[in-house]
Amino acid sequence: MVFTVVHGLCHFGCRRERGVSRAAGFALCRVSALNQPSAPAPISHEAPFSIYGGLPARITGIVFWGMVLAGLLIVLVTIQAWEADLEDAQPAYLAQAALTLQSQLESQAEWSPTGNSKPPATLEQIRQRYGFSALEVIGPAGLWRTGKPDAAHATYTQILLVHKPDGSHQTLRMLAYVPDHSAFISEERKHVLLFTGLVAMVFGLILQAILYRMLSRPFLHMVGTAQNFAAGDKTARFDVQRSDEFGFLSGFINQALDAANRSETALSQEKARIEVMLYSITDAVIATDANGRVQYMNPVAQDLVAYSIEAARGRPLSELARFVDEQTRLPLADPVRSCLLDAQIAMLHTGSELFVNHLGAEIPVAGTAAPMRNAEGSVIGCVVALQDVRHARELMRRLTHQASRDSLTGLFNRHSFESQVRRVIDEVDGGYANHALFYLDLDQFKIVNDTCGHVAGDELLRQLGEVLHEALRSDDILARLGGDEFGVLLRRCSIDQAIKIAENLRFSVEAFRFIWGDKVFQIGVSIGVVAVEPGVADLATLLSAADVACYAAKEAGRNRVHVYEESDDTLAHRYGEMHWATNLTRALDEDRFEIFVQPIVALAVDDPHRHWEVLLRLRAGEDDYVNPGTFMSAAERYGLMPRIDRWVIERVFRTFSEMASRSATDCCHDVVAINLSGASLNDASLIEFVRETQAKTGMPWSRICFEITETVAIRNLHMATCLVNELRNLGCKFALDDFGSGLSSFAYLKNLPIDYLKIDGSFIMDIVSDQVDRAMVEAIREVSQIMGVKTVAEWVENEETAEVLRKIGIDYAQGYYFGRPGAIDQWSQNCNLLRRLPGPPAV
CATH class of the missing domain: 3.20.20.450 (EAL domain)
Incomplete structure (x- = not known):
């Protein structure tokens, strides 16, 4: 659960940005990171942005100057064409003038250029009509001239063939003087250019006004609305009253903004809930980035690490604390590094991990380090969840101690004693030194119980436990097996030495006096001794042999030591009872008993x-x-009754x-x-x-x-x-x-x-x-x-x-x-x- 909560917080901003259309542009806000306040911050721009020097102004400027340049270009092309047409038109004008003059001469037979004749008025009219500076008609007898010829002017010649009424004809040559038109053309070009530029400018201004109304103004309004939204005005919305594309885009973006607001509200609430959960749980939660640097810690983690989040943020967790083994004191692998390298959950699984912070405090912990992944599945960080288990571990130690100790005497209990004996059996099978095992059964213990009650019996067992413990060597194991029975395991002890220790135990118990009120009791003990040597079958066989030897000691008169020997008749009888115990258990399982x-x-x-x-x-x-007399003693002895x-x-x-x-x-x-x-x-x-x-x-x-x-x-x-x-x-x-x-x-x-x-x-x-x-x-x-x-x-x-x-x-x-x-x-x-x-x- 902790991993899911922190993973959600760490992806809070990314999910929010993905949930809003790009059309919202600068109107979107980022969700703050886990280590920042929960209120969202507006999008910041890399450079100041002005609505008067942006895209709309550039578009209208381009249109305006484009119109002006296009008009000028058209005028220039037109003037050049006009000049070319003007040059090409002069010969045509002369030919047309010649044709007009020819028709007049043919109609007037008396007209002919001579030396003293006056040119006809038609010739002057032709000159003025076609803009010639001078016009000459040269015949065989002379010439007509009108205007003032100028050697600097261009001349054009045209031959006329005039037919007379009498059938004769006369050949005349017409010479036209054409003035230079460059000045005229230059002046005309100026006028045309000025007129054209003025028209283009007026048209451009009109077009710019149209573009501003249809394009720039709604675009600038959208930009202004986006800036207001980005500045924190979550009520700002685009104008959807228009029926054009801007209206469609405004409606679409408004829907995106509404969705963004709803998503932001939901995610803010989710973030608040997650933060409350992280603040409420008792586990320490630490989130890192992909490089293992701390990005978030809940209050429990801050107390554990002994750093505030401000001081720890951006630093590797390995710099803030380390993990060591409580038993060996050796350093343990960094779970964050293991998690990020393997891209899988790293467990603290030894059960003896210590979290050591920079103050030197050692806290027993348990927990995991789990990778965080983005939508593409790439590891983007790690979440470490640590639980302070000092109380649980202390309780486990106590429970382990209680599980291995007898609650009355504080000695080892039967389960722990049998575990020790199993290890000893494995040692002798491996060729190590021999050992010895005692089975002790108190004599006259029931007298104390029946006379003074169970409280007195319990106190007797406690005191006898101390007496027996003082009579043993430091590395010997003493256990209470149940009731008034005790077990002793002697490590690295020969059978002869074991007999001496057993006699010392018997003497110590015999010399002990138990005082309860005004009564004084003397207790004896029967001890069965068995050697733990190579070839011992198993634990059950060894304990049975010790039990049989103890039983033989009791049968021999109590308060004595009996060493187990396979050839002992008493022990053979005891083994017979053990055999019956096995048969009786099988008979119960197989339902072979009957009632008479x-x-x-x-x-x-x-x-x-x-x-x-x-x-x-x-x-x-x-x-x-x-008959029951055959097996009843075995059933009573082995607890089958x-x-x-x-x-x-x-x-x-x-x-x-x-x-x-x-x-x-x-x-x-x-x-x-x-x-x-x-x-x-x-x-x-x-x-x-x-x-x-x-x-x-x-x-x-x-x-x-x-x-x-x-x-x-x-x-x-x-x-x-x-x-x-x-x-x-x-x-x-x-x-x-x-x-x-x-x-x-x-x-x-x-x-x-x-x-x-x-x-x-x-x-x-x-x-x-x-x-x-x-x-x-x-x-x-x-x-x-x-x-x-x-x-x-x-x-x-x-x-x-x-x-x-x-x-x-x-x-x-x-x-x-x-x-x-x-x-x-x-x-x-x-x-x-x-x-x-x-x-x-x-x-």
Whole structure:
């Protein structure tokens, strides 16, 4: 957007001049450049212009003097022709005079020139008539003369043959004297020239007046109007009242001027909007010409460069500032020069550019330099748009730090730690020194959490992070991997030295005392050690090996160091769990789990209620199933239980809802008990998942019962209490499974709002013969009755046991005596047989 705005401003004047016809001439104005005020300036002329010495005066002058010269030329040609005709006319005049005289002589026989005879009057008349100075007729007897002959005059001779009446004839010779006509011709020429010049002048003046009226005056009026428009009078318009060509041109130019005014107004408004935009945006915008010299800077750019536009205009941007790399401090290529040379956009793309102005201020920037082109496509300049990203870059640094650091302890987090380990694996594969990896898991950390709360646990983790960091070398990498687990990466460290460092870490943690209020806690740590040597497969394998070694340390008694060895039986078992984790993930993806059910039967004859406990099986073959005891520890260890629990909940809700909709048997409407793992208790999104699944399937809340074991409940007492309360508020029931297996069962019982108490089978299997077991069961039943909680006895194998439980007052029983776990379809077809108590059903 910034490039378009500045490009429009830089072409403002050019576009305006192209939009107006050349016929407007001097009446047009240029739009000011970006660095000038927005008001347009009038066109300036190279020399002063006068309407009295211009083209109209020259045209009329040329016409006037042309007429005069043409008249004189015509007179001269005429006089020359007249003089020539005059010379040629003398012999003709003499011949005509001779003919006239001959006719007179032939009519008068007595007329003949003699020595004493007087010339006839006709001869004088002829002389005067033809303008001869003297005329002589010479005959045999004499001559006649009239006028005064002059030797200087030209003479012309003509022979006359006069016939007499008697048939004779007489030959006479006529001699004419012609005077010189040069003076006469000169005088006549003067008169003619004066007359002709006067006529030509008068005609020229008349023609000039006509030309002035028809040509000069409208032309001068147009020039005056154009000068007024050029001087700033935007209302000046040409006269369109004339019906000649001037009227047509005036109308055409007026339209062009109106269009120019409209274009100027629109472009001025556009320029004002663009300038407001450039002044308003937070990016620095710098426009240069084709030579890279600054032509425009918005206020943000002026602050960035630390120069005003007046001081920066005409100077290359490279003189005002420079670009350097924030990391290497090396100079970067000038984006303006790159843009103009390549005629394409130049990007500041490294993400570490610094803009250094002449004051030495370093501003992190990002931006582009884009070429500006004219209508022909030629590059006429460059627009640089720079964004001050100091806050964004600082935020990025903080986010990067936060992304690589644990928010609680400030140590590296798991993601950053794994990135470091990957680089180390690449180093050892390249032949560099060996390294070592630790996996640390705190011992007795849960005691602090359960006793003093999570705030105390968080503070313990922070303090332990400092303790561990002080016990390591300066270049060792310490990270919190999650919960109470830590990771350590030792660079350039042999396995023997790594064991010593691990023991030092263990001793430091063991010697640490955590004080919270009036309580003092001693913490231990189990450390798994693995060597990072050439040939390590990948990150997952390395971390798994360290995790297995840590698990072996815990299994060996906690608070100790265990070095990973491939031949270790404990590690082999741990690898077996890892193998199961892979298989369980694949089984979930391939939907190879199935749900079985086992009946829970009311012992009182008059109690019609019946329950079903959902049990999970893994399908290994067509008729082969794997019990959960085989893979449950692996699922818990590798965090698969929340996913498995959700699969069971969704499948149970959907299956029992579909069965209830298409079957009328009672068992399709019984209560269904679903086991929840400890990991699901800590899953804050579980409640929402149960809500959504119930809404999709329509499973009644009253038919749902969730079971959690006593051990899980005690370990997650706070979370268990919250979960039980929320689900019971929805209408679900809750059962506490394996009750009595814990050390403080009754102490926790009163804090859990449950509906059913399932007595651990270890108290039931020998209740017929063991008085202690019976007393324990009776005590549990008595407490449950006082709390209003129903009791369920597990592991009921025979009728005698069922009878003892009935006598004690136990409400429900579950075991092989009443039915083995089986597929849902199997029990849905035979559920009515469960009413035949106390005998076992025929299934």
